[in-house]
Amino acid sequence: MINSKAVQLSAEVVSNKKVGAYHHMVFAVGDMAASCRPGNFVAISVGGASSSLILRRAFAIYRASLRSDGMGLLELVIAPQGSGSKWLVAQEPGDRVDLIAPLGTSFGIPKEPINALLVGGGYGSAPLFSLAETLKSRGCRVDMVLGASTAGKIYAPLEGKRSVNSLTITTDDGSAGIAGRVSDVLPKLIAEHDVDVIYSCGPMAMLEAITLISQRTDVLHQCSVEESMACGIGVCMTCVLPVEGEDGVIRMTRSCVEGPVMDGNKVLWNTSREIPDGVWGK
Amino acid sequence: MINSKAVQLSAEVVSNKKVGAYHHMVFAVGDMAASCRPGNFVAISVGGASSSLILRRAFAIYRASLRSDGMGLLELVIAPQGSGSKWLVAQEPGDRVDLIAPLGTSFGIPKEPINALLVGGGYGSAPLFSLAETLKSRGCRVDMVLGASTAGKIYAPLEGKRSVNSLTITTDDGSAGIAGRVSDVLPKLIAEHDVDVIYSCGPMAMLEAITLISQRTDVLHQCSVEESMACGIGVCMTCVLPVEGEDGVIRMTRSCVEGPVMDGNKVLWNTSREIPDGVWGK
Amino acid sequence: MSINFSTSIGGAFFANPIFTASGCAGSGKELSHFFPLTSLGAVVTKSIMVKPRSGRATPRMAETPSGMLNSIGLQGPGIDLFLENDIPWLREQGARIIVSIAGESVEDYAVLARKLRNVVGISALEVNISCPNVENRGQVFACHPDTAAAAIAAVRRNIGGELPIIAKLSPDVTDITAIADSVIVAGADGLALINTLLGMVIDTTSMLPKLSQKTGGLSGPAIRPIAVRAIYQVRAAFPKIPIVGMGGVTNGRDAFELVLAGADAVSIGTATFGNPMAAMTIKNELEELCEARGFNSFSDAVSYAHRVEA
Amino acid sequence: MSINFSTSIGGAFFANPIFTASGCAGSGKELSHFFPLTSLGAVVTKSIMVKPRSGRATPRMAETPSGMLNSIGLQGPGIDLFLENDIPWLREQGARIIVSIAGESVEDYAVLARKLRNVVGISALEVNISCPNVENRGQVFACHPDTAAAAIAAVRRNIGGELPIIAKLSPDVTDITAIADSVIVAGADGLALINTLLGMVIDTTSMLPKLSQKTGGLSGPAIRPIAVRAIYQVRAAFPKIPIVGMGGVTNGRDAFELVLAGADAVSIGTATFGNPMAAMTIKNELEELCEARGFNSFSDAVSYAHRVEA
Numbered sequence A, B: 001m002i003n004s005k006a007v008q009l010s011a012e013v014v015s016n017k018k019v020g021a022y023h024h025m026v027f028a029v030g031d032m033a034a035s036c037r038p039g040n041f042v043a044i045s046v047g048g049a050s051s052s053l054i055l056r057r058a059f060a061i062y063r064a065s066l067r068s069d070g071m072g073l074l075e076l077v078i079a080p081q082g083s084g085s086k087w088l089v090a091q092e093p094g095d096r097v098d099l100i101a102p103l104g105t106s107f108g109i110p111k112e113p114i115n116a117l118l119v120g121g122g123y124g125s126a127p128l129f130s131l132a133e134t135l136k137s138r139g140c141r142v143d144m145v146l147g148a149s150t151a152g153k154i155y156a157p158l159e160g161k162r163s164v165n166s167l168t169i170t171t172d173d174g175s176a177g178i179a180g181r182v183s184d185v186l187p188k189l190i191a192e193h194d195v196d197v198i199y200s201c202g203p204m205a206m207l208e209a210i211t212l213i214s215q216r217t218d219v220l221h222q223c224s225v226e227e228s229m230a231c232g233i234g235v236c237m238t239c240v241l242p243v244e245g246e247d248g249v250i251r252m253t254r255s256c257v258e259g260p261v262m263d264g265n266k267v268l269w270n271t272s273r274e275i276p277d278g279v280w281g282k
Numbered sequence C, D: 001m002s003i004n005f006s007t008s009i010g011g012a013f014f015a016n017p018i019f020t021a022s023g024c025a026g027s028g029k030e031l032s033h034f035f036p037l038t039s040l041g042a043v044v045t046k047s048i049m050v051k052p053r054s055g056r057a058t059p060r061m062a063e064t065p066s067g068m069l070n071s072i073g074l075q076g077p078g079i080d081l082f083l084e085n086d087i088p089w090l091r092e093q094g095a096r097i098i099v100s101i102a103g104e105s106v107e108d109y110a111v112l113a114r115k116l117r118n119v120v121g122i123s124a125l126e127v128n129i130s131c132p133n134v135e136n137r138g139q140v141f142a143c144h145p146d147t148a149a150a151a152i153a154a155v156r157r158n159i160g161g162e163l164p165i166i167a168k169l170s171p172d173v174t175d176i177t178a179i180a181d182s183v184i185v186a187g188a189d190g191l192a193l194i195n196t197l198l199g200m201v202i203d204t205t206s207m208l209p210k211l212s213q214k215t216g217g218l219s220g221p222a223i224r225p226i227a228v229r230a231i232y233q234v235r236a237a238f239p240k241i242p243i244v245g246m247g248g249v250t251n252g253r254d255a256f257e258l259v260l261a262g263a264d265a266v267s268i269g270t271a272t273f274g275n276p277m278a279a280m281t282i283k284n285e286l287e288e289l290c291e292a293r294g295f296n297s298f299s300d301a302v303s304y305a306h307r308v309e310a
């Protein structure tokens, strides 16, 4: 079902700053900020009046905070890619956007202090910093790995870095940190820090690679998936992927309401463009 | 054929002021300003990137001036009506629009000093003030009648008023000037000022009414028509109306290239929704 | 409410003419988070088939200028689970229910009709015939008068007396009035116009069709002029048949346009993806527009664009 | 130019694959104010008929979401004046010329073909069969395989040897490959896909159809997914037939999409209304895209989305 806290509102842009390849944008959202959990996302209308872009765009919540003066702020990290995201990053303080949040599932927070490894690819680091803070506040050890094609696409703000015990960076072109992919450094980090749970967010291929590693090393893996979404609220059935349910049945499952955060081990990966055998109703 | 001076350029909004029901907008257009004549129009792209509005909007040129410092300015008077004009009046100084101008025919300027009566309906007054200035500079007597549904829709700036010998205002609701329509006051003014030529711009029904009066009183009538235009440059054939040519043949004639300024007596009025008998190729 | 805003389709009464479009609101659960389902004229459920269905592989959608393509492929739990879970829930909400059914064979339609004939609380049946007919080289039922009629006749024979049957037609045909004619003869009490148009988007990076199934159904404002034309044509040919109109309606003006063309009710599809409150906004705007144009009753506005002025 | 950007349609050679679309550039005069016509692959002229034609009454157009309706009704001077004025002028410009013809009867097509058979400087004939057939209850030629074939056969019989015939098809049919098949059998050397879709807009103030003729042809980006699908389907069915693609192309990416689907050339229609330089921008962007995707020759990109990957 849809996140029971979801509300639709007109949110004012409070700030918009370019950071490397991304824009860090802050929106005034009032009380709603208090109901956002790490891993939840927002769905925003793009293009303005008489736009040819008719579908909302989904963005992971980077941070949500209800200030003591009652001002609720929602922060996003946005990569200008196609027409929708480019329109969004062109909005200026004072402009308003139509926004629905919080949507989707959130990262499961353990009751015991555990050793957590947070893995982000590109703007996939966005939801991980607020998750890191929450885990820290529960006494967890939090190590982080961020990967991207190149240094400018690593989003790791200073205040974010403070909430992790260690930060490892990988880039495909070697322009920052270790040359290579996050999956190259995971096995060593898992062993080194005696990791109990991996939390991940990034491109689907990365999530799949992490799932394989987590299975080999017997580590839990919660990942935030990214499927094309037309509605973001569970009514269109475009955002599905095959996931094994608690009853052992594999169903085409909506990532906007039963995700984006899912158990990596329950997802059948690399199944875009064909329905795998064994899926219910194939 | 298309106005030989027409150019396409990206023009910066220099100012945008609300005046009554209209917006007076000024654009920086460089040298092109020097080739605009009273009666010409511009065609502007509306809606911005990824807009669902795919056609240009036409606007009469209110004034065009090439300043001594080389800055060319183009001024328009815009009524916010549907989505295109509303988008345009929301543009702020510094924003840029794609604009083609000058387009279409211009008002014929007599070689001799004559008595001219300028008649405008609503924003149809826009092209008449620069026409008045030109006529004045040629020694003509220039009287003006402006009509609208209500006072807020009369566009008659102070500096404009200076260039006419008299200004009569009519409003349907009597909120300014004489209660009634411009056609009510025309016969008296024509007689009073011994008018040789009427120049008009406004809704088609008004132009038709003026044509009837001009025919009865044997006055020449140049009018600027307003038909829906898809291209503004003569390639789409949407903007036509039946006009008698010099050879006596009535053709469906493009108002964007052989207009908008036309001889009112040559136009077959009130023929929207059917092709009148006698039109070539019916 | 100062105008009579109710409507009826084949004898079924609806408090207002705004419905959800099949496949664009699931079974209503998620939308009920945003507004009470009782404020809709009816919930039209996602087309249900005989058996559970995984639907198509992803990517299932592509945004297009003022529209979108989808190839969901009728994912759903099958009629038995649907009747067990969705219908009771909808009844509990007090919603008016129109059940949409879809089959791969004429027999499927018959089976579905039999399963539904004694179900309490359903106001009408919408029969989605824009499905590939596996018995006829995968040709879509709605694309030929005979197959369209066969599907509707199967429903008619098996549904019993009361329940109005609304046949949902595809615009991807040479002559939609011919299809309308055949399904009316076969026993349809009303028509739903229009389903999506077949389209394709090619990803210019992978240089392959973007959807896993290559083609998908085009919906949204882009197709509204096609919907208005189809409704107008069918209304002109069949002055009395009830029509549920749909296709690119995003605001009250759009809904009013379909109503003037001949729609007795208007379904909201893709607009809900852009705005979960779309149906409610449209309902209010449509009512205001009808009133502003001087209609005392919604039904007076229906087909008004066909009038011959003196 | 570092890639081979030329193309050919039924034996006729064009220096680049960007054409104007019939009816969206007149006979090229106005566009020549913005760029030399020689930089186009070809100018496709507005469909010309046997006699002078006033076209339809206004309003002739309505903007729609990401599209527009038109009902120009083939206004034009008739073939004789066209041959006297437009063709010599185009020849003077050095433009490659494709003449589009339209008739109200099979005999009209025959007459037009005879008038054109010995005209010098024409590269191909585009046969617009999306016209009402006055001899057959006003049914559009392109909507039935037999009438479509009859019009093309009449042109084939009368045109003589050399001039390639391009049959322009309507998407408003149940099965466009069936129409394609019939016109190919009747002698078409190439196909133009797609003409406009029949649509309607109702003015919600007057509460009447906005266009004087009620319906009009829908064009622009809104219909691009339909064009891509039609081109892809026809290409899949006829691997070798030359195709001139059109429908909603506004930039190089869009043109590339049609090319990948199977277009050997791309015509620019409605986009020119929004931007007189559209064809030039699109030409440059398409060439850059072909190069960026590693094609040495434009023709290698044609139909590339049909490849089967190992």
Ligand SMILES: Cc1cc2nc3c(=O)[nH]c(=O)nc-3n(C[C@H](O)[C@H](O)[C@H](O)COP(=O)(O)OP(=O)(O)OC[C@H]3O[C@@H](n4cnc5c(N)ncnc54)[C@H](O)[C@@H]3O)c2cc1C
Residues within 6 Å of the ligand: A041, A055, A056, A057, A058, A059, A060, A061, A077, A078, A079, A080, A081, A082, A083, A084, A085, A086, A123, A124, A126, A225, A226, A227, A228, A229, A230, A260, C062, C063
């Ligand atoms: C759960 C979730 C979280 C996301 N979080 C972020 C984030 O924190 N920061 C960020 O920059 N982006 C994020 N995205 C991607 C974002 O939603 C847009 O898809 C992306 O900005 C591209 O949209 P566009 O309008 O610029 O591109 P367009 O090319 O105009 O998009 C066309 C359509 O394709 C879809 N699409 C295109 N690329 C993607 C993609 N990679 N994933 C899913 N759909 C896509 C769009 O949503 C849109 O419907 C997230 C997506 C999902 C599903």
Ligand SMILES: Cc1cc2nc3c(=O)[nH]c(=O)nc-3n(C[C@H](O)[C@H](O)[C@H](O)COP(=O)(O)OP(=O)(O)OC[C@H]3O[C@@H](n4cnc5c(N)ncnc54)[C@H](O)[C@@H]3O)c2cc1C
Residues within 6 Å of the ligand: B041, B055, B056, B057, B058, B059, B060, B061, B077, B078, B079, B080, B081, B082, B083, B084, B085, B086, B123, B126, B225, B226, B227, B228, B229, B230, B260, D062, D063
């Ligand atoms: C030669 C000419 C000169 C004009 N001069 C002015 C001017 O000086 N100031 C001004 O405010 N407006 C002027 N207009 C009208 C203007 O071009 C727009 O039509 C008007 O602003 C409405 O457009 P929209 O996008 O707001 O409305 P929409 O409803 O979005 O327009 C939809 C379509 O209908 C057309 N349309 C709508 N109303 C009219 C109309 N009255 N006349 C012609 N086409 C219409 C639009 O151009 C557009 O293609 C002029 C039109 C023409 C043809």
Ligand SMILES: Cc1cc2nc3c(=O)[nH]c(=O)nc-3n(C[C@H](O)[C@H](O)[C@H](O)COP(=O)(O)O)c2cc1C
Residues within 6 Å of the ligand: A236, A237, C021, C022, C023, C024, C046, C047, C070, C072, C074, C100, C128, C168, C194, C195, C196, C217, C218, C219, C220, C221, C223, C246, C247, C248, C249, C267, C268, C269, C270, C271
């Ligand atoms: C994602 C999606 C799923 C759909 N599923 C169905 C369906 O299951 N049954 C059906 O009859 N129509 C289905 N449709 C078609 C819609 O009900 C509607 O006819 C069409 O989308 C046009 O309306 P719109 O433009 O308002 O969306 C679907 C449309 C979309 C966009």
Ligand SMILES: Cc1cc2nc3c(=O)[nH]c(=O)nc-3n(C[C@H](O)[C@H](O)[C@H](O)COP(=O)(O)O)c2cc1C
Residues within 6 Å of the ligand: B236, B237, D021, D022, D023, D024, D046, D047, D070, D072, D074, D100, D128, D168, D194, D195, D196, D217, D218, D219, D220, D221, D223, D246, D247, D248, D249, D267, D268, D269, D270, D271
């Ligand atoms: C105003 C207008 C006039 C047209 N006239 C013709 C015509 O005379 N002959 C013809 O074959 N197609 C005509 N067409 C169709 C176009 O050539 C083209 O097939 C269609 O518009 C789709 O392409 P587009 O979306 O790029 O415009 C016309 C289209 C428009 C918009």
Ligand code: FES
Residues within 6 Å of the ligand: A228, A229, A230, A231, A232, A233, A234, A235, A236, A237, A238, A239, A240, A254, A255, A256, A257
């Ligand atoms: S995005 Fe619509 S169901 Fe998930």
Ligand code: FES
Residues within 6 Å of the ligand: B228, B229, B230, B231, B232, B233, B234, B235, B236, B237, B238, B239, B240, B254, B255, B256, B257
């Ligand atoms: S507006 Fe296109 S020809 Fe006049």
